[in-house]
Amino acid sequence: MPLVTTGELVTRAAKARSAVAAFNIITLEHVEAVIAGAESTGAPVVLQVSENAVKFRYGRLLPLARAAVAAAERAAVPVALHLDHVQSDDLLRQAHSAGFSSVMYDAARLPYAENLAATRAAADWAHAQGLWIEAELGQVGGKNGEPPLDAHAPGARTDPAQARAFVADSGVDALAVAIGSSHAMTTRTAALDHDLLKRLAATLDVPLVLHGSSGVPDDELTAAVAGGITKVNVGTALNQAMTGAIRAFLAEHPEAVDSRKYLNVGREAMAGAVARIVGVLAGGGGVTA
Numbered sequence: 001m002p003l004v005t006t007g008e009l010v011t012r013a014a015k016a017r018s019a020v021a022a023f024n025i026i027t028l029e030h031v032e033a034v035i036a037g038a039e040s041t042g043a044p045v046v047l048q049v050s051e052n053a054v055k056f057r058y059g060r061l062l063p064l065a066r067a068a069v070a071a072a073e074r075a076a077v078p079v080a081l082h083l084d085h086v087q088s089d090d091l092l093r094q095a096h097s098a099g100f101s102s103v104m105y106d107a108a109r110l111p112y113a114e115n116l117a118a119t120r121a122a123a124d125w126a127h128a129q130g131l132w133i134e135a136e137l138g139q140v141g142g143k144n145g146e147p148p149l150d151a152h153a154p155g156a157r158t159d160p161a162q163a164r165a166f167v168a169d170s171g172v173d174a175l176a177v178a179i180g181s182s183h184a185m186t187t188r189t190a191a192l193d194h195d196l197l198k199r200l201a202a203t204l205d206v207p208l209v210l211h212g213s214s215g216v217p218d219d220e221l222t223a224a225v226a227g228g229i230t231k232v233n234v235g236t237a238l239n240q241a242m243t244g245a246i247r248a249f250l251a252e253h254p255e256a257v258d259s260r261k262y263l264n265v266g267r268e269a270m271a272g273a274v275a276r277i278v279g280v281l282a283g284g285g286g287v288t289a
Contacts, residue, residue, distance in 0.1 A: 001073070001075060001076070001077075001078065001079075002073060003069065003072050003073060003079060003080065003081060003099065003101070004044070004078040004079065004080050004101075005080055005101035005102065005132060006022075006046055006080040006081075006082045006101050006102035006132050006231075007101065007102060007132035007173060008080070009044050009046060009078065009080050010132075010174060010207045010230050010231050011207070013207075013230045013231070014207045014230045017226075017228075018225060018230070018281070019224075019225040019229055019230050019231060019232050019281050020044060020045070020046060020230070020231055020232070021038075021043070021045055021046070021232050021234060021274070021277055021278050021281055022045070022046035022047075022048050022082060022084075022231055022232065022233045022234070023045065023046070023047065023048060023233075023234050023235070023238060023274060024048045024049070024050055024053065024084060024233070024234070024235035024238070025047050025048065025049060025053070025064070025068060026053050026056060026064075026239075027064075028064075028067050028071075029242070029263055029266060029267040029270070030238060030242075030270060031047060031064075031067055031068050031071045032071060032267055032271075033238070033242075033267045033268075033269075033270035033271040033273075033274060034047055034238075034270070034271075034274050035047075035071055035072070035075045035077070035079060036267075036271040036274070037270070037271040037272065037273070037274025037275040037278065038075070038077045038079070038274060038275075038278060039075065039076045039077050040271070040275045041275050041278045041279060041282070042077060043077060043278045043282070044077055044078035044079065044080075045077065045078075045079055045080075045274075045278070046079075046080045046081075046082050046231070047068045047072065047079060047080070047081050047082065048082045048083075048084040048233065048235075049061070049064055049065060049068065049081070049082070049083055049084060049100075050083075050084040050085045050235075051083075051084070051085050051086050051087060051088060051091055051106075052085070054091060061083075061091065061094050061098050062094075062098055065081070065098040065099055065100070066098075066099070068081055068099070069081060069099040080101055080102070081099055081100045081101060081102075082100060082101070082102045082103070082104065083095045083098075083100045083102070083103040083104070084103075084104045084233070085104055085106045086103055086104065086105050086106060087106050087107070087109075089122070092105060092122060092125070092126075093125070095126075095129075095131060096129040096130070096131055100131070101130075101131065101132060102131055102132040102133065102134065102173075103122075103126055103131055103132075103133055103134070104133075104134040104135065104136075104176065104209075105118075105119055105122040105123070105126070105133055105134070105135050105172075106135070106136065107119050107122075107135070108135075108136045108137055112137075112162070112166075115135075115137065115166075116166060116169055116170055119135045119166075119170040119172060120169065120170045120171060122135075123135075123170055123171040123172050123173075124171070127171070132173045132174070133172050133173050133174075134172065134173065134174040134175070134176060134209055134231075135166075135170060135172045135174075135175060135176070136158075136175065136176035136177070136178070136209075136211070137158050137159075137162065137163060137166055137175070137177075137178070156178040157178050157179065157193060157196060158175075158177040158178045158179065158196070158200060160196075160199045160200050160202075160203040160204070161203070163175060163177070163200060163203065163204055164203050164204060167204055167205075167206050172206065173206060173207070174206050174207040174208070174209055174230075174231065175204060175206055175207075175208060175209065176208075176209040176210070176211050176233075177197070177200050177208050177209065177210070179192050179193045179194075179196050179197050179200070179210070179224075192216065192220050192223070192224055194223055194224070194227055197224060197227040197228060197229070198227055198228070200228070201227060201228030207230040207231060208228050208229050208230060208231075209229070209230070209231040209232075209233065210224055210229045210231070210232050210233065211233045212233070214234055214235060214236035214237035214240070218280045221277075221280050221281065222280060222281070225281055232277075232281060234277055237273050237277065238270045238273055238274070240273075241266075241269040241270050241272065241273040242266035242267070242269055242270050243266070244269065245265045245266045245268070245269035246262045246263075246265065246266045248265075249261070249262045249265045249266075250262060
């Protein structure tokens, strides 16, 4: 079916008090696995390409983006394409022509005033192109000109009052909030601050996004969706599934040289991980077809 927009999926989820799953893709196997997993559950899904993934692909956005668009257009469920954690203005300006409907502009490493100025400029440009834009804040502790703590470092938390001002002044369409998750976690031990999430949901009138969700236990994810998270980002969990399956296959078949054989088991493992995570979100009301 035709590509849908991230904004459409997130808005629909917000109205239904549910969440859409957004998975970071690196290879064509990631693309195919995410779509297969989503199709097995009948759920819509967002394919995300991060700036780091673009760097891995020799700095070229289009090869992976074109593959994702082609696969999405043949999917049996609604699929959107999102450019994730963009710090480069040059990459930002490639988003629209490459088929993306949305972008997460990441200036959270900067002091608040600089983050706001950069994000406002990015939002103005994105909206002029018809793009939906997400952003995030660093820790509130980055005051008096001090650099903020990474928004997903242990202990980082989004302040509701600052977040409200940031959203109003930047014009962004969604905000990634720091409530206890961290990027690249390989253990599912994150404990979310649900009281803070409740205050953020009551304070902000834009959809809330949870980054670093691979490290969040199932019950915490369902509680987060119930508490107001409407977009759940997942990346590391797919890489864990793929790498684990390939390691096991090669250990059992040390003579294997045909990459299709071990890439196939890796792709199937990722598809299973996608279906499981979407199922967890569905348990919290999170599938919106």
